[in-house]
Amino acid sequence: MTAMSSSPEAVEEAAKSLRLANAFFLAHLTQIVGDMSGLTEGDQDYDYFIPVPLARLHILGQQISDLQFEVKQRFQVGITALPVPIAD
Amino acid sequence: MKEDEFLALTDRLDNGATVLQGGGALLQAIARRYYLVYAYAAQAAEKHGVGFRRGTLANEDRRMSHQVLPDVVLALYAARNSGPVLGGGPGIIRTSRLDDRTAYRYVDLLQKDRKFADYGGVSVREPYDVVTAEERLGWANHLVEDLRSLI
Numbered sequence: 001m002t003a004m005s006s007s008p009e010a011v012e013e014a015a016k017s018l019r020l021a022n023a024f025f026l027a028h029l030t031q032i033v034g035d036m037s038g039l040t041e042g043d044q045d046y047d048y049f050i051p052v053p054l055a056r057l058h059i060l061g062q063q064i065s066d067l068q069f070e071v072k073q074r075f076q077v078g079i080t081a082l083p084v085p086i087a088d
Numbered sequence: 089m090k091e092d093e094f095l096a097l098t099d100r101l102d103n104g105a106t107v108l109q110g111g112g113a114l115l116q117a118i119a120r121r122y123y124l125v126y127a128y129a130a131q132a133a134e135k136h137g138v139g140f141r142r143g144t145l146a147n148e149d150r151r152m153s154h155q156v157l158p159d160v161v162l163a164l165y166a167a168r169n170s171g172p173v174l175g176g177g178p179g180i181i182r183t184s185r186l187d188d189r190t191a192y193r194y195v196d197l198l199q200k201d202r203k204f205a206d207y208g209g210v211s212v213r214e215p216y217d218v219v220t221a222e223e224r225l226g227w228a229n230h231l232v233e234d235l236r237s238l239i
Binding site: 045066083 | 155159170171192197212215216223224
């Protein structure tokens with residue numbers, strides 16, 4: 001996750017934005033993928049990994065990217081998830 | 089990057105993608121098209137002085153990275169800051185094929201495909217059927233067409 005800030009007040013505001021953005025992201029990710037039981041912490045590139053059926057990778061990936069964009073626009077925070085395809 | 093080096097690079101990537109696609113290596117072809125998008129975006133960012141917020145990426149060599157490419161593309165399309173990227177250039181939303189939301193989506197997804205192609209993470213050799221792969225290759229072409237207008 002990335003949020004741009006420097007002063008103590010800005011850091012506090014960024015922390016608040018991160019919490020709100022993360023809650024928004026996860027709530028909407030649940031609506032997209034349905035089953036969140038496979039959600040795991042990501043790596044240096046992505047905040048989360050989320051398993052998706054291989055046959056739905058094309059469609060769900062687009063919805064997840066649109067969600068990332070929505071969070072970026074709404075909260076000025078970057079949160080990313082990599083959909084990991086699993087065999088159907 | 090110097091113009092002749094840039095042209096040689098983009099020709100190589102373009103030809104490579106075409107050969108891979110013709111041989112049925114669709115995911116690898118998508119990855120080469122992604123690299124083509126990266127090359128055009130990096131060249132446009134350099135030309136238009138796209139910068140980065142101080143302190144976000146300390147290593148000079150890591151300023152322009154694959155991970156930050158979606159933000160770079162957003163900054164180029166909309167001529168505004170995005171994440172750690174400070175926008176530059178005239179913007180291309182009014183004249184481009186894609187709006188900034190769609191451009192972000194395409195870059196983000198092509199980059200994820202590139203990682204699947206380069207690092208694995210998919211249980212099958214080709215995660216997309218031919219029609220879907222061609223759609224994704226088309227995304228890269230749309231991005232290149234737009235970004236080319238900035239160079």
